[in-house]
Amino acid sequence: MATVEELKLRVRELENELIKCKQRQCAAEDAHNRPKIDKMSAEVVDSNPYSRLMALKRMGIVDDYEKIRTFSVAVVGVGGVGSVTAEMLTRCGIGKLLLFDYDKVELANMNRLFFQPHQAGLSKVEAAEHTLRNINPDVAFETHNYNITTLDNFTHFMDRISHGGLEEGETVDLVLSCVDNFEARMAINTACNELGQIWMESGVSENAVSGHIQLIMPGETACFACAPPLVVAANIDEKTLKREGVCAASLPTTMGVVAGLLVQNVLKYLLKFGTVSYYLGYNAMQDFFPTMTMKANPHCNDRHCRRQQEEYKKKEAERPKVEAVQEEEEEEAIVHEDNEWGIELVSEVTDAELQAASGVVPDLPEGITVAYTIPVEETAKGETVEETEVSLEDLMAQMRKL
Amino acid sequence: MATVEELKLRVRELENELIKCKQRQCAAEDAHNRPKIDKMSAEVVDSNPYSRLMALKRMGIVDDYEKIRTFSVAVVGVGGVGSVTAEMLTRCGIGKLLLFDYDKVELANMNRLFFQPHQAGLSKVEAAEHTLRNINPDVAFETHNYNITTLDNFTHFMDRISHGGLEEGETVDLVLSCVDNFEARMAINTACNELGQIWMESGVSENAVSGHIQLIMPGETACFACAPPLVVAANIDEKTLKREGVCAASLPTTMGVVAGLLVQNVLKYLLKFGTVSYYLGYNAMQDFFPTMTMKANPHCNDRHCRRQQEEYKKKEAERPKVEAVQEEEEEEAIVHEDNEWGIELVSEVTDAELQAASGVVPDLPEGITVAYTIPVEETAKGETVEETEVSLEDLMAQMRKL
Numbered sequence: 001m002a003t004v005e006e007l008k009l010r011v012r013e014l015e016n017e018l019i020k021c022k023q024r025q026c027a028a029e030d031a032h033n034r035p036k037i038d039k040m041s042a043e044v045v046d047s048n049p050y051s052r053l054m055a056l057k058r059m060g061i062v063d064d065y066e067k068i069r070t071f072s073v074a075v076v077g078v079g080g081v082g083s084v085t086a087e088m089l090t091r092c093g094i095g096k097l098l099l100f101d102y103d104k105v106e107l108a109n110m111n112r113l114f115f116q117p118h119q120a121g122l123s124k125v126e127a128a129e130h131t132l133r134n135i136n137p138d139v140a141f142e143t144h145n146y147n148i149t150t151l152d153n154f155t156h157f158m159d160r161i162s163h164g165g166l167e168e169g170e171t172v173d174l175v176l177s178c179v180d181n182f183e184a185r186m187a188i189n190t191a192c193n194e195l196g197q198i199w200m201e202s203g204v205s206e207n208a209v210s211g212h213i214q215l216i217m218p219g220e221t222a223c224f225a226c227a228p229p230l231v232v233a234a235n236i237d238e239k240t241l242k243r244e245g246v247c248a249a250s251l252p253t254t255m256g257v258v259a260g261l262l263v264q265n266v267l268k269y270l271l272k273f274g275t276v277s278y279y280l281g282y283n284a285m286q287d288f289f290p291t292m293t294m295k296a297n298p299h300c301n302d303r304h305c306r307r308q309q310e311e312y313k314k315k316e317a318e319r320p321k322v323e324a325v326q327e328e329e330e331e332e333a334i335v336h337e338d339n340e341w342g343i344e345l346v347s348e349v350t351d352a353e354l355q356a357a358s359g360v361v362p363d364l365p366e367g368i369t370v371a372y373t374i375p376v377e378e379t380a381k382g383e384t385v386e387e388t389e390v391s392l393e394d395l396m397a398q399m400r401k402l
Numbered sequence: 403m404a405t406v407e408e409l410k411l412r413v414r415e416l417e418n419e420l421i422k423c424k425q426r427q428c429a430a431e432d433a434h435n436r437p438k439i440d441k442m443s444a445e446v447v448d449s450n451p452y453s454r455l456m457a458l459k460r461m462g463i464v465d466d467y468e469k470i471r472t473f474s475v476a477v478v479g480v481g482g483v484g485s486v487t488a489e490m491l492t493r494c495g496i497g498k499l500l501l502f503d504y505d506k507v508e509l510a511n512m513n514r515l516f517f518q519p520h521q522a523g524l525s526k527v528e529a530a531e532h533t534l535r536n537i538n539p540d541v542a543f544e545t546h547n548y549n550i551t552t553l554d555n556f557t558h559f560m561d562r563i564s565h566g567g568l569e570e571g572e573t574v575d576l577v578l579s580c581v582d583n584f585e586a587r588m589a590i591n592t593a594c595n596e597l598g599q600i601w602m603e604s605g606v607s608e609n610a611v612s613g614h615i616q617l618i619m620p621g622e623t624a625c626f627a628c629a630p631p632l633v634v635a636a637n638i639d640e641k642t643l644k645r646e647g648v649c650a651a652s653l654p655t656t657m658g659v660v661a662g663l664l665v666q667n668v669l670k671y672l673l674k675f676g677t678v679s680y681y682l683g684y685n686a687m688q689d690f691f692p693t694m695t696m697k698a699n700p701h702c703n704d705r706h707c708r709r710q711q712e713e714y715k716k717k718e719a720e721r722p723k724v725e726a727v728q729e730e731e732e733e734e735a736i737v738h739e740d741n742e743w744g745i746e747l748v749s750e751v752t753d754a755e756l757q758a759a760s761g762v763v764p765d766l767p768e769g770i771t772v773a774y775t776i777p778v779e780e781t782a783k784g785e786t787v788e789e790t791e792v793s794l795e796d797l798m799a800q801m802r803k804l
Contacts, residue, residue: 007409014416021423034509034519044649046508052610053513055651059609084515088654091513106448107436111455111493113486113515116537117436135518207461208454209676247446249457252490253666260659264686267655274611274687284666285676289691 036137040066040093049136050093062271069138071173071270072096072165076148076157076188078124079103080112080250081202081211082178084259087114089139090132092267095166096140097132099125100157102147112252140166149187158191174266175199178259189224192216193304196311200269202262208249209284211258213265213277219296219308221278226297226305254284438539442468442495451538452495464673471540473575473672474498474567478550478559478590480526481505482652483604483613484580485516486661491541492534494669497568498542499534501527502559504549514654542568551589560593576668577601580661591626594618595706598713602671604664610651611686613660615667615679621698621710623680628699628707656686 002010034049042054056062073094075086078101086097101124105115119127125143133141142164148157165172175197177188185201192199196218204211216223261280268274278293296309404412436451444456458464475496477488480503488499503526507517521529527545535543544566550559567574577599579590587603594601598620606613618625663682670676680695698711 002406002410004404004406004409007406007413008404010413011409011416014413014420018416018420018423021420044510046510049509049512049519051510051649052652055649056610056653059651061609061611061651084658087515088658091515091654093513107451108446108448108453110451110537111495113489113493117451118536131518134520135512207463208458209463247453247457249461249463250454251458251666251669252493253662253669256486256490256658257662257666260655260662261689264653264655264659265689267653268686275689277689280689284670287663287667287677287679287682287691287693289689291689 033134033137040069053092062273065271067271068093068267069095070166072098072140072170073266074098074100074161074164074172074175076100076175076177077179077184078128079109079178079180080252080255081204081259081262082176083112083114083124083128084256085176085178085202085263086128086132087135088259088263089266090136092263093136094139096142096164096172098142098144098160098164098172099128100144100146100148101125101128102145108247112250112255147184149183154187154191157187158195161191161197162195171195171197173270176262176266177201178262180204185224189216190302190304193218193223193225193302193308196308200262200265202258204250204254204258206248208251208254210282211254211284212279212281213258213262214279215265215269215276218305219310219312222294222296223300223302223305225302226300227294251284254282257282257284435536435539442471455494464675467673469673470495470669471497472568474500474542474572475668476500476502476563476566476574476577478502478577478579479581479586480530481511481580481582482514482654482657483606483661483664484578485514485526485530486658487578487580487604487665488530488534489516489537490661490665491668492538494665495538496541498544498566498574500544500546500562500566500574501530502546502548502550503527503530504547510649514652514657549586551585556589556593559589560597563593563599564597573597573599575672578664578668579603580664582606587626591618592704592706595620595625595627595704595710598710602664602667604660606652606656606660608650610653610656612684613656613686614681614683615660615664616681617667617671617678620707621712621714624696624698625702625704625707627704628702629696653686656684659684659686 037050040050040054041048042051042057044051044055053068054065056065071094073089073096075082075089075097078086078099082099082101086099089097103124105119105122105124105127107117107120109115110117114131115124115127119131123145125145129141129143132139142160144153144157144160146153146156148154160172161175162171163169175188175192177185177199179185179188180203185203188199188201191197198215198217201214201216201224202212215221261277261282265277265280269276277291279291281288281290283289296305296312298306298309300306300309439452442452442456443450444453444459446453446457455470456467458467473496475491475498477484477491477499480488480501484501484503488501491499505526507521507524507526507529509519509522511517512519516533517526517529521533525547527547531543531545534541544562546555546558546562548555548558550556562574563577564573565571577590577594579587579601581587581590582605587605590601593599600617600619603616603618603626604614617623663679663684667679667682671678679693681693683690683692685691698707698714700708700711702708702711
């Protein structure tokens, strides 16, 4: 039998071992953290996570990079595009991120960047917040693990967009749609039209080889209800796609490129450098990148969109005369065609590029629509243009039916 | 004083606590792993990490996605572009990855994707291998923590390119250059010319807002010594840039886009779908993406490049007659201009696009060169073309001096 002395020795041994075990655990957890940084510095030392970003000022690209900390961005959908979008903004040192998603991480998501196998089963917003906080503790996070399309959640979502900015009560600076379905896009569109909230849309086609980003300024550019989205995610198609045992294809490359183009557009918009794109497409099969602008549709079904258009017109009318004249000249230079929908497509590209941007719709599996068509080199110009018009009207007709 | 019974109770308590602590640690470590998967399946279940990739077959994009497992790719440089490139290939289920880098992870790298603050101080290849193995244990990894430009390491690098394929002794299928300096690019170029190894180049400008990818097929397309790289990283500039207290700017967006375009081109090349790009540029300020092809230079300074050109010519001459005739017709259709360097620039874009791809060189900070110039809308066609020629000759002259 053990003596008191032997037992005391054993207790000391065990206590030491336990302390060491707990220290190892804490070290493993603490290792994931770096202290917060009060003020962004441009100092070039290995320990400064902002040196390469602040260098954008010295390079003459951005006037005031520190301003990034004053912005809040809502990311709706934290999947293949949304998670990478959130990570890029976190690493850039954005002030606040609001994340919305109701999905769980699955091993089936491992073909895209960001989530890791050990996170399978966690909610996407929870797993994302954990990783992002470790990457940059200077960013403020707010996460909502719900589906924005249900009535109660939609009301709450609207409230957070209007009051969840950097300082509670302020509106967020930008909403990014990184969702994978028509219904959620329509919900974001409805909310942003009602609030006059500027937002950016993103999407990747179901065959994984094309995508797009789009800037939507309510009243000024076409909203999601003004025109069918150029990556069409019509209700009928979605239902067909989501039948059991069938899943859409996805690639980390296409989603990474779309997230990169989206966040680049966000940085250009917020930090005022370069040219912000209204619409930028990505066709991976041909490495083709169409751009364009679409004006708001005066006959849009969304009454808040029509109201925003009226307000935008009033604001434009009130602008000083000199600017107004310039505006008019630009207006005249733009060649647009009227249609029964009142939609005007204003191209920012040359005729040759525009021609290349349109073509016949390829033969695709059931339930799949294309982001845009592949350039037809041999087609005469006239024919190609006609194809585009027909296609647009078809899509409009589909929209009406919804 | 404690009794024997009290001490015994304390020992049992401590033993239990210690077991629990150790279990927690193991669980945390094990959670990072998923079992290996013998055969890629297209089954649509949440637990299948390959379902969304195998869906590319059903979507009609890729004929035989499983073939991805038969390829080995070497990634040289595991920084902002290389790490994301390696992660994308890992998530796509590539057969084998060989990683080369001699750098350590620093907090100053946290403005780009992939590495996390807790990895600061680790070698980049070690940290990358750990993360990538957790993401996909089905991929084989081989890492080399050295600078490929020293004589001994260069010999070893050449040996691994020639023998480090999926089966030891086989050559790798593709080499990807994701390095950030001219010297390392030249070393990869020399190795690939000598071995006749097909490779892809990538680069991001020092001002963080442009980048490119390029496919180099020794003897067929221009090598790195045939023509100055379109993202110029001339020796002189590098020295200027790397002076103390000065660092280049970088953005997770630009690097993510370049990595995405690079791996997309790798997938298209290896799995034979879409059009593989010879050169694809990315100008983030304007969202402009120039493409082109450059033929090998018969007067290239690299004798192995000239030898590969001779061999390529012989192979072309031996091709069946029917094909040869077609080839000749295509050759005639191409408009190219001779210059004293014997370089032929073959454009794959329209005249309008080509014109847009060239323009005056902007005023940049000391030590900075542009990936390519920004489109000049108002310039007459003739002038623009002249600008390009002058620029090319200037760059060639710089190359000669090296």
